[in-house]
């Protein structure tokens with residue numbers, strides 16, 4: 001079953017509540033929230049306060065993508081704010097095992113994220129402990145970028161690892177996802193598709209979500 005996670009990065013922040021309700025009514029499965037610190041990535045977005053404000057306005061799980069240095073310092077704040085999934089970049093976590101287990105101790109599902117150039121071998125010894133693997137198909141920091149096709153074999157490799165080890169993890173893809181690239185990701189084995197501009201750039205968000213899911 002393919003899930004769609006609209007990224008609010010491309011939403012109108014002046015009416016964020018309405019923008020979230022719109023995609024919930026349009027059939028979204030998760031709300032994807034991009035947290036950027038201006039250090040790990042060259043852009044700044046939102047913190048726990050905004051997540052706390054969003055929490056009561058939707059029943060959907062909040063899928064929080066941390067693009068920040070020293071994520072351990074902020075994990076409990078994001079957990080208290082109402083995150084359902086907290087995903088950290090392996091490139092930002094020298095003690096990834098500790099970080100993943102700290103997320104779980106905070107009562108939140110744990111995800112690990114790989115930049116386009118980062119090999120799957122980086123998560124071979126942690127994949128059994130996580131709930132979600134997120135593969136970046138753009139270099140993180142901005143919405144509206146072009147999908148990097150060379151990540152597709154990495155999706156296949158994660159799907160293969162999950163099968164070999166009998167893991168029921170979410171395999172999520174983020175960056176440049178539209179109806180056409182979504183199809184390639186699903187074929188490669190992804191089951192959660194993040195999309196910002198391809199959903200919030202359209203007037204009919206329900207139709208955009210259906211198109212990404214591969215339904216008319």
Ligand SMILES: O=C(CO)[C@H](O)[C@H](O)COP(=O)(O)O
Nearest residue numbers: 140141143144175176196197
């Ligand atoms: O993590 C992200 C960027 O770092 C965003 O989730 C992603 O870019 C979504 O935007 P789009 O679908 O427009 O590429």
Ligand SMILES: [Co+2]
Nearest residue numbers: 007034065174
């Ligand atoms: Co993201």
